[in-house]
Amino acid sequence: xxxxxxxxxxxxxxxxxxxxxxxxxxxxxxxxxxxxxxxxxxxxxxxxxxxxxxxxxxxxxxxxxxxxxxxxxxxxxxxxxxxxxxxxxxxxxxxxxxxxxxxxxxxxxxxxxxxxxxxxxxxxxxxxxxxxxxxxxxxxxxxxxxxxxxxxxxxxxxxxxxxxxxxxxxxxxxxxxxxxxxxxxxxxxxxxxxxxxxxxxxxxxxxxxxxxxxxxxxxxxxxxxxxxxxxxxxxxxxxxxxxxxxxxxxxxxxxxxxxxxxxxxxxxxxxxxxxxxxxxxxxxxxxxxxxxxxxxxxxxxxxxxxxxxxxxxxxxxxxxxxxxxxxxxxxxxxxxxxxxxxxxxxxxxxxxxxxxxxxxxxxxxxxxxxxxxxxxxxxxxxxxxxxxxxxxxxxxxxxxxxxxxxxxxxxxxxxxxxxxxxxxxxxx
Amino acid sequence: xxxxxxxxxxxxxxxxxxxxxxxxxxxxxxxxxxxxxxxxxxxxxxxxxxxxxxxxxxxxxxxxxxxxxxxxxxxxxxxxxxxxxxxxxxxxxxxxxxxxxxxxxxxxxxxxxxxxxxxxxxxxxxxxxxxxxxxxxxxxxxxxxxxxxxxxxxxxxxxxxxxxxxxxxxxxxxxxxxxxxxxxxxxxxxxxxxxxxxxxxxxxxxxxxxxxxxxxxxxxxxxxxxxxxxxxxxxxxxxxxxxxxxxxxxxxxxxxxxxxxxxxxxxxxxxxxxxxxxxxxxxxxxxxxxxxxxxxxxxxxxxxxxxxxxxxxxxxxxxxxxxxxxxxxxxxxxxxxxxxxxxxxxxxxxxxxxxxxxxxxxxxxxxxxxxxxxxxxxxxxxxxxxxxxxxxxxxxxxxxxxxxxxxxxxxxxxxxxxxxxxxxxxxxxxxxxxxxxxxxxxxxxxxxxxxxxxxxxxxxxxxxxxxxxxxxxxxxxxxxxxxxxxxxxxxxxxxxxxxxxxxxxxxxxxxxxxxxxxxxxxxxxxxxxxxxxxxxxxxxxxx
Ligand SMILES: Cc1cc2nc3c(=O)[nH]c(=O)nc-3n(C[C@H](O)[C@H](O)[C@H](O)COP(=O)(O)OP(=O)(O)OC[C@H]3O[C@@H](n4cnc5c(N)ncnc54)[C@H](O)[C@@H]3O)c2cc1C
Ligand code: SF4
Ligand code: SF4
Numbered sequence: 001x002x003x004x005x006x007x008x009x010x011x012x013x014x015x016x017x018x019x020x021x022x023x024x025x026x027x028x029x030x031x032x033x034x035x036x037x038x039x040x041x042x043x044x045x046x047x048x049x050x051x052x053x054x055x056x057x058x059x060x061x062x063x064x065x066x067x068x069x070x071x072x073x074x075x076x077x078x079x080x081x082x083x084x085x086x087x088x089x090x091x092x093x094x095x096x097x098x099x100x101x102x103x104x105x106x107x108x109x110x111x112x113x114x115x116x117x118x119x120x121x122x123x124x125x126x127x128x129x130x131x132x133x134x135x136x137x138x139x140x141x142x143x144x145x146x147x148x149x150x151x152x153x154x155x156x157x158x159x160x161x162x163x164x165x166x167x168x169x170x171x172x173x174x175x176x177x178x179x180x181x182x183x184x185x186x187x188x189x190x191x192x193x194x195x196x197x198x199x200x201x202x203x204x205x206x207x208x209x210x211x212x213x214x215x216x217x218x219x220x221x222x223x224x225x226x227x228x229x230x231x232x233x234x235x236x237x238x239x240x241x242x243x244x245x246x247x248x249x250x251x252x253x254x255x256x257x258x259x260x261x262x263x264x265x266x267x268x269x270x271x272x273x274x275x276x277x278x279x280x281x282x283x284x285x286x287x288x289x290x291x292x293x294x295x296x297x298x299x300x301x302x303x304x305x306x307x308x309x310x311x312x313x314x315x316x317x318x319x320x321x322x323x324x325x326x327x328x329x330x331x332x333x334x335x336x337x338x339x340x341x342x343x344x345x346x347x348x349x350x351x352x353x354x355x356x357x358x359x360x361x362x363x364x365x366x367x368x369x370x371x372x373x374x375x376x377x378x379x380x381x382x383x384x385x386x387x388x389x390x391x392x393x394x395x396x397x398x399x400x401x402x403x404x405x406x407x408x409x410x411x412x413x414x415x416x417x418x419x420x421x422x423x424x425x426x427x428x
Numbered sequence: 429x430x431x432x433x434x435x436x437x438x439x440x441x442x443x444x445x446x447x448x449x450x451x452x453x454x455x456x457x458x459x460x461x462x463x464x465x466x467x468x469x470x471x472x473x474x475x476x477x478x479x480x481x482x483x484x485x486x487x488x489x490x491x492x493x494x495x496x497x498x499x500x501x502x503x504x505x506x507x508x509x510x511x512x513x514x515x516x517x518x519x520x521x522x523x524x525x526x527x528x529x530x531x532x533x534x535x536x537x538x539x540x541x542x543x544x545x546x547x548x549x550x551x552x553x554x555x556x557x558x559x560x561x562x563x564x565x566x567x568x569x570x571x572x573x574x575x576x577x578x579x580x581x582x583x584x585x586x587x588x589x590x591x592x593x594x595x596x597x598x599x600x601x602x603x604x605x606x607x608x609x610x611x612x613x614x615x616x617x618x619x620x621x622x623x624x625x626x627x628x629x630x631x632x633x634x635x636x637x638x639x640x641x642x643x644x645x646x647x648x649x650x651x652x653x654x655x656x657x658x659x660x661x662x663x664x665x666x667x668x669x670x671x672x673x674x675x676x677x678x679x680x681x682x683x684x685x686x687x688x689x690x691x692x693x694x695x696x697x698x699x700x701x702x703x704x705x706x707x708x709x710x711x712x713x714x715x716x717x718x719x720x721x722x723x724x725x726x727x728x729x730x731x732x733x734x735x736x737x738x739x740x741x742x743x744x745x746x747x748x749x750x751x752x753x754x755x756x757x758x759x760x761x762x763x764x765x766x767x768x769x770x771x772x773x774x775x776x777x778x779x780x781x782x783x784x785x786x787x788x789x790x791x792x793x794x795x796x797x798x799x800x801x802x803x804x805x806x807x808x809x810x811x812x813x814x815x816x817x818x819x820x821x822x823x824x825x826x827x828x829x830x831x832x833x834x835x836x837x838x839x840x841x842x843x844x845x846x847x848x849x850x851x852x853x854x855x856x857x858x859x860x861x862x863x864x865x866x867x868x869x870x871x872x873x874x875x876x877x878x879x880x881x882x883x884x885x886x887x888x889x890x891x892x893x894x895x896x897x898x899x900x901x902x903x904x905x906x907x908x909x910x911x912x913x914x915x916x917x918x919x920x921x922x923x924x925x926x927x928x929x930x931x932x933x934x935x936x937x938x939x940x941x942x943x944x945x946x947x948x949x950x951x952x953x954x955x956x957x958x959x960x961x962x963x964x965x966x967x968x969x970x971x
Pocket of ligand 2: 911929
């Protein structure tokens with residue numbers, strides 16, 4: 001008998017699972033239920049859509065006829081209830097959906113800020129996670145002279161860059177002493193802040209929001225910082241991180257075990273029979289929630305394989321990531337902030353260009369690598385870390401890991417390195 | 429969205445395929461039809477008469493119907509959108525028909541009709557206009573020179589700014605050549621006269637053709653667009669180098685060298701084009717007419733240089749660094765690159781059409797060569813062995829009618845020139861920039877691209893994909909002028925080479941995660957090492 005697979009959430013985790021299931025099970029029915037949009041889209045492309053660099057349709061990684069051809073049914077609805085004892089979902093519109101195997105891939109939602117004056121009906125208040133957030137941004141930007149963006153991470157800087165593109169003046173409030181201490185050293189954070197200032201952003205490190213005032217029409221009029229400064233603005237962007245979108249699961253007929261997210265074992269199975277979870281909403285056995293794209297993709301595919309009968313375990317890879325901070329390319333591999341005591345950095349900069357690399361090491365052992373302003377092949381550095389190449393060797397052979405455009409290699413030989421202590425996050 | 433001025437609003441409308449884009453496309457289409465095939469265009473319009481309306485309605489309805497069929501398949505059919513599309517196509521056709529008649533008249537060679545509708549030698553513009561234009565050229569030159577000096581030390585930036593000076597020189601030349609009697613000798617130059625005045629009068633003659641005017645405009649467009657490119661991608665050395673070379677090749681081999689050749693009473697040879705793009709390089713009558721060094725260059729280039737460099741560097745060495753068609757696309761056409769048709773239907777069309785044209789090019793060349801061999805006026809008559817005798821024998825015995833071959837060959841030659849060269853490379857190739865992106869010709873029709881693409885598939889060039897780093901944002905696909913779904917490869921960790929890829933490097937430039945890198949290396953270890961991505965598998969793309 002053919003199986004009925006149901007996936008909740010059409011993000012990258014859910015869709016990767018559906019495709020993995022289909023490649024192993026040609027006959028089962030697959031339904032993907034999601035309420036945000038009709039088709040799978042790339043959340044990471046949100047800023048490019050906002051910046052008019054992509055039409056919305058181009059955010060979709062697959063052509064639309066793919067789903068019909070692959071036999072994946074798309075259901076636009078919000079799931080309201082889960083009854084694992086009856087193998088059944090209830091949608092908010094009252095319909096029920098039976099399943100044999102279920103995947104929860106509900107992703108994450110933007111953290112809200114709790115402050116006097118801030119309610120969800122505040123006009124001009126935006127987050128930057130969903131398509132609906134994008135609608136709101138596009139609605140408010142043309143009538144905004146100045147926006148205040150709160151939050152010192154990746155999503156924050158993406159919103160800031162998009163707003164600058166639209167000619168909006170932006171004040172960026174970063175609570176920490178420098179931008180993004182979870183990933184960058186003070187020097188790197190300051191280099192990024194210089195890049196932002198070069199693009200006209202008013203960056204305020206160590207600044208926190210205290211209250212928000214609205215005008216007669218109910219729109220943001222100004223914000224006040226904890227230092228007592230009042231900044232007039234028409235838009236307030238809150239990008240203080242994301243949290244697994246699992247609150248709805250606390251009230252269902254049969255809730256799975258949950259911590260911050262839905263708890264899963266190494267095969268992405270939850271504590272409920274025939275229910276798996278993957279992506280931003282899943283909490284791994286060691287308590288971590290990996291809310292990044294690659295992890296969601298891997299976990300989704302893995303869950304799909306497990307659901308269609310091939311048991312396979314998940315192992316977190318050596319951490320790597322990359323980003324573009326305005327025009328500054330950023331690559332990171334391994335551990336940089338949370339490292340053993342006694343670890344130190346070797347930090348190299350260029351005399352004139354915004355270019356740096358940093359190797360974090362403990363004695364001779366390389367732990368992590370950070371670079372700004374040029375492109376790197378993280379797979380080469382990962383291999384070096386795994387092969388335990390000594391620091392000096394890595395330093396000498398760095399150019400082998402360069403990934404810049406042809407003719408445009410970053411001039412490593414013009415850079416000078418010095419030792420730096422590891423600055424702990426939040427230490428000012 | 430953004431608060432913008434009127435000029436910017438029009439520019440946005442053009443690059444977003446708005447109404448202004450359709451208008452611009454009509455102007456370009458009409459210009460090219462009038463330029464390349466004024467006679468045929470005029471004849472067609474006269475023949476059609478009032479039927480032109482009917483034809484417009486028919487084509488518009490058919491386009492809308494096909495589009496609607498695809499939209500319905502995707503479940504995104506909106507009847508109003510299809511009606512609007514039909515109306516736009518109709519408008520495009522009518523505007524093109526109307527304007528092309530005008531362009532055909534305006535661009536008719538002055539020598540034939542003694543008319544000077546466009547500024548051409550012999551027209552003296554009013555002094556203020558001349559002074560203003562020369563003033564602008566001078567200002568641009570000074571501005572460029574100052575900027576070059578300011579960038580001392582940074583060679584890339586110096587070269588970029590030098591383009592201003594080039595542009596200024598071009599503007600001054602056009603103004604002087606077409607706006608004054610400066611070069612007008614008053615009488616035809618006398619043979620053996622080597623005075624500057626005789627030289628000037630030769631220049632006058634050299635510029636006296638719509639093709640030279642066109643070459644000048646083309647070079648200006650490439651330089652101005654190149655300036656825009658350089659300003660935009662100054663941080664990317666690959667783009668800077670490529671753009672400078674493209675401008676340089678156009679200004680020399682694409683324009684001044686042919687003009688100089690004409691000055692020295694040589695055939696106007698474009699040394700940067702090879703068979704099959706320059707199909708007549710292999711036509712026997714040209715081979716016999718043109719000086720030996722040129723013929724040798726064409727043969728060595730087409731048969732040796734092109735394939736060899738193709739094996740080592742992929743097609744990019746030609747399509748993105750040398751060729752004038754690609755040059756215009758990657759400079760003046762740059763703002764339109766994202767409009768290329770994506771998706772598998774477009775890919776299927778491309779494969780069918782480009783190899784068809786390659787086939788036609790080969791067949792036409794062979795036919796023309798044969799006809800020269802066997803025709804009654806065989807070019808080889810008396811050159812070789814007494815070939816005609818043998819062939820006549822052959823004709824009697826084998827039933828091979830040399831007369832028929834000659835007729836068919838001359839027809840093939842004519843229609844290839846009309847359809848492929850004039851309509852597809854000229855009118856459609858450039859005219860549809862604002863609607864379908866910049867590489868219409870290169871992607872769908874160019875026989876040279878077809879050939880180089882096949883070579884590229886077995887050569888060293890490829891686009892390397894950094895494992896697991898792609899976030900599927902889609903910028904690479906959107907900005908690929910060849911409509912390649914780069915994302916499909918990137919998100920499934922697949923290092924790849926597609927026949928159509930011209931190696932413009934823009935996918936690598938726009939990728940916000942630095943996933944892609946153009947490289948030359950034989951497939952082998954690197955390919956084996958890569959592990960397939962988990963999730964977002966590549967579903968349908970064939971290699
Ligand atoms: C602006 C932005 C930029 C980012 N950039 C990067 C980056 O550069 N690199 C990187 O690694 N990561 C990035 N991320 C993170 C990355 O996008 C996420 O890790 C990834 O999208 C998670 O995918 P997912 O499938 O788990 O969940 P999601 O993509 O969040 O999909 C979950 C879907 O489920 C739906 N859903 C939830 N509950 C229900 C319900 N009850 N009923 C029906 N549907 C429901 C939601 O509406 C949503 O559509 C970025 C995130 C944002 C917001
Ligand atoms: S794949 Fe990249 S390099 Fe090739 S044509 Fe497309 S954008 Fe240019
Ligand atoms: S631009 Fe880069 S990150 Fe975006 S889809 Fe293409 S390869 Fe992936």
